[in-house]
Amino acid sequence: MQLTCKNCQGIFEFDPSAQQHDTGFVYCPHCYFQNPIPPPPSAYLTMELEDGSVQKYPLGTSNSIGRHPNNTIQIMDRMISKHHARLVFQGGHFLVEDLQSRNGTFINGQRISDASIHSGDELQLGTVKFHCFVGAQADETINSALQSAEDSKRHQVTIIGGEDLSAQIAQVRHEMEARDFLPERDIRDTDSLRRDYEKLRITHELNRKIGLQLDQDVLFNQILEETFKLIQADRGVILMMDGEGNWEPKCVLERYPDESRKEEINISKTILQAVVEERSAILSSDAKIDERFSSAESVIMQGIRSSMSIPLISRSNGEILGVMHLDTQNAIGVFTEKDLQLMSVVASQAGDAIDNSRMAKKIEKETIIRAHLQRFLSPAVMTRLTQDDLEIRMGGEMVEATMMFTDIRGFTSLSEGFNPQELIQELNTYFDLLVDIIFAREGTLDKFIGDAIMAVWGTPQSRPEDALHAVQAAVEIQAILKGFNVKRVEDGKPPFYTGIGINTGEVVAGNMGSPKRLEFTVIGDGVNLASRLCSEAKANEVIISESTRQHLGDMFDFTRLPDAKVKGKKDPIKIYRVEGYSKEHSTNSPETEEPTSTHNLKASL
Numbered sequence: 001m002q003l004t005c006k007n008c009q010g011i012f013e014f015d016p017s018a019q020q021h022d023t024g025f026v027y028c029p030h031c032y033f034q035n036p037i038p039p040p041p042s043a044y045l046t047m048e049l050e051d052g053s054v055q056k057y058p059l060g061t062s063n064s065i066g067r068h069p070n071n072t073i074q075i076m077d078r079m080i081s082k083h084h085a086r087l088v089f090q091g092g093h094f095l096v097e098d099l100q101s102r103n104g105t106f107i108n109g110q111r112i113s114d115a116s117i118h119s120g121d122e123l124q125l126g127t128v129k130f131h132c133f134v135g136a137q138a139d140e141t142i143n144s145a146l147q148s149a150e151d152s153k154r155h156q157v158t159i160i161g162g163e164d165l166s167a168q169i170a171q172v173r174h175e176m177e178a179r180d181f182l183p184e185r186d187i188r189d190t191d192s193l194r195r196d197y198e199k200l201r202i203t204h205e206l207n208r209k210i211g212l213q214l215d216q217d218v219l220f221n222q223i224l225e226e227t228f229k230l231i232q233a234d235r236g237v238i239l240m241m242d243g244e245g246n247w248e249p250k251c252v253l254e255r256y257p258d259e260s261r262k263e264e265i266n267i268s269k270t271i272l273q274a275v276v277e278e279r280s281a282i283l284s285s286d287a288k289i290d291e292r293f294s295s296a297e298s299v300i301m302q303g304i305r306s307s308m309s310i311p312l313i314s315r316s317n318g319e320i321l322g323v324m325h326l327d328t329q330n331a332i333g334v335f336t337e338k339d340l341q342l343m344s345v346v347a348s349q350a351g352d353a354i355d356n357s358r359m360a361k362k363i364e365k366e367t368i369i370r371a372h373l374q375r376f377l378s379p380a381v382m383t384r385l386t387q388d389d390l391e392i393r394m395g396g397e398m399v400e401a402t403m404m405f406t407d408i409r410g411f412t413s414l415s416e417g418f419n420p421q422e423l424i425q426e427l428n429t430y431f432d433l434l435v436d437i438i439f440a441r442e443g444t445l446d447k448f449i450g451d452a453i454m455a456v457w458g459t460p461q462s463r464p465e466d467a468l469h470a471v472q473a474a475v476e477i478q479a480i481l482k483g484f485n486v487k488r489v490e491d492g493k494p495p496f497y498t499g500i501g502i503n504t505g506e507v508v509a510g511n512m513g514s515p516k517r518l519e520f521t522v523i524g525d526g527v528n529l530a531s532r533l534c535s536e537a538k539a540n541e542v543i544i545s546e547s548t549r550q551h552l553g554d555m556f557d558f559t560r561l562p563d564a565k566v567k568g569k570k571d572p573i574k575i576y577r578v579e580g581y582s583k584e585h586s587t588n589s590p591e592t593e594e595p596t597s598t599h600n601l602k603a604s605l
Helices: 138-154 166-171 190-211 216-230 269-278 297-301 337-374 379-386 411-415 420-440 466-490 525-536 583-588
Strands: 002-004 011-013 025-027 034-036 043-048 054-058 062-066 085-090 093-098 105-107 110-112 114-117 122-125 128-134 157-160 235-241 247-254 265-268 282-284 306-313 320-328 395-408 444-449 452-457 498-514 517-523 542-545 556-564 573-581
Touching (some): 265 269, 395 517, 444 517, 525 573
Antiparallel strands (some): 043 054, 043 128, 395 498, 498 517
16 A cells, blocks of 8 residues: 655555554654554445345444444344444454354355455345445445446436426315314324324434435435335435426335336426425325326326325525425325325425535535645635635646745754654754744745745735745744744754745646645746755845846845856846845834744844
């Protein structure tokens, strides 16, 4: 397994079976940085249920299977023991251990006490069979397996007709008579009371279940499964509207699926339109005589006797999210007004759950973006950016930016006085000091390169003061490093002398790499020149290019240095050493300001 060091970005081999896992980290052989041990690969167990659907069980580092609730995977089957088996990721593999179960544990038909299991293997506990998927393609394989059965059902759904039934729909509305929920004083039938109580209990349980479910595919399936417990529906469909206003079946469930008969489920487009326009449910107790279905011959041909269509409405903004359609072929009058009220409650809960799922996905996206950016951007820049609709994607754009490189002079000889752990700790303290100043001046941390830092101003947000802020950061770094080095010498440690180079020019900026690992960076001749200027800078010097100096006005004093011949340039270039703030702007100097770094070190130019 290959790992990328979080500090130096170096790639090295990692053998899980050869490492001491109790430490929780592994050293990078290039820079000795402590990288966290990676989690186990994506892995799942799947089990096919009686209705043909597939249940997915994700695997973590340690997993247990059995009937008891304290197992990570609880299977309520009498052939499975309370604590039947354990699956543990160890030594780069998942190992299965039978916990002295009554009916045994089998891998590919062979009974085992403990053995490794691999992607594609069949795991059998008693008479219950699972299939194992491990590795980078596990998610793709599982999703394909889960979707295959669902997709075949979705293709059964057809939105039919466009007939004008609005007049009939307006005429036929069931009045809430004896089949409504009665006041307590009017209840005479205790059996009916029990049935009503059970329906309300299931509705309450459904609310608890779907309120915690953020995966929409699982959410829709749970809604229809619980709905079948509430009412005598034969088939259920949840439809959502796509961006172009077309109805798209998202989940289809049949109470008695018959794989030999793939019968289409036809839903009247007019009924769906009426549900959306009127924002209310439509109930038909007998489709054969209901005038609303008089021209929907395909509905009658399917033998549908009772149907119900309920809108799924967002409580947050009142948007119609979709429609839940239920029907039965068994008998007329199966669905009542009482059922309609219950299903309206379920639909309201479903709308809230869909809202929660959407919000969770939005938060997850923002969290990913924030986690991706917060390592490189100052809090001020990141706050401005995350208020916009950001998307991490491939590609870049041409921008004008100011690049700064810092490098420790004599680092090789300096590092000989430390062991690897001490060296990393000293470097981290030094980096922390510099990054605080870069962020305080709203720069973007591009990368660490050994003992060097590359920072950028002008991307992902451009401001007129970018070049000025970059030079201010450089001057403040050199000023604060003086105080930092005084303290180091007092503590008997060698000082860190730094050279800094800055250039302003056009570069390509954006997220680059592969879709699996994107890195926000800038590339181009302007970046190379900034790096060359850093090489020209001696200890405690800030060297800038002519293009950067032109953005600074009279803010700083400069010394014109001999033109430099740098690699990649035909003609020598003008370079300047920044001596500090000019007298007119001395109030901006770190001599009179508190240092921008959180280390609060006193320093002066």
